[in-house]
Amino acid sequence: MTIKRYSIIEEIPPLPEDAESIFKQLSENNKQLLPAYKDARLCGFFIKENGKVLGGAVGHLWLGAIRVVRLFVQKHIRKQGYGKELLKTIEDYGCKHGANFIALETLSFQNSLEFYLKNGFHIVYEEKNYSNDIIMYHLRKKLPNNKKLLS
Numbered sequence: 001m002t003i004k005r006y007s008i009i010e011e012i013p014p015l016p017e018d019a020e021s022i023f024k025q026l027s028e029n030n031k032q033l034l035p036a037y038k039d040a041r042l043c044g045f046f047i048k049e050n051g052k053v054l055g056g057a058v059g060h061l062w063l064g065a066i067r068v069v070r071l072f073v074q075k076h077i078r079k080q081g082y083g084k085e086l087l088k089t090i091e092d093y094g095c096k097h098g099a100n101f102i103a104l105e106t107l108s109f110q111n112s113l114e115f116y117l118k119n120g121f122h123i124v125y126e127e128k129n130y131s132n133d134i135i136m137y138h139l140r141k142k143l144p145n146n147k148k149l150l151s
Helices: 016-033 035-039 082-096 113-118
Strands: 041-049 052-062 065-073 101-107 122-127 136-142
Touching: 016 035, 041 082, 052 082, 065 082, 082 101, 101 113, 113 122, 113 136
Parallel strands: 065 101
Antiparallel strands: 041 052, 052 065, 101 136, 122 136
16 A cells, blocks of 8 residues: 655745635534534624724634634724623623633733723733743633623
């Protein structure tokens, strides 16, 4: 029996279609392993003016949680309550759709940890040893419509 050897090809940055192919293949694999995985729903919440995005959040509602992948507000509209309003909108959406918690990450150099802590998130763990002493904080916020939360 001969074993086929495949080449590993470095793409830095990866071609968008190759990266998308991996995401799709992993998603299909996960759906076969766990049928509930297929119910993952992409969600987005945006601050717009005349069709231009000034900020927002993008994530997934899946497996009983909302996973916020990106949250950003342009500098000139920060400290005006938009970030807090985004988090409240995400929380309301999660409660409406039965999510147990919201999860997200932030990096120490982004100076947003205090913002999340003030808005009810807690640190699940700190991931250290990135270059320049950067720390990645993994955060969660339990949603009020649920009885228990596993950290």
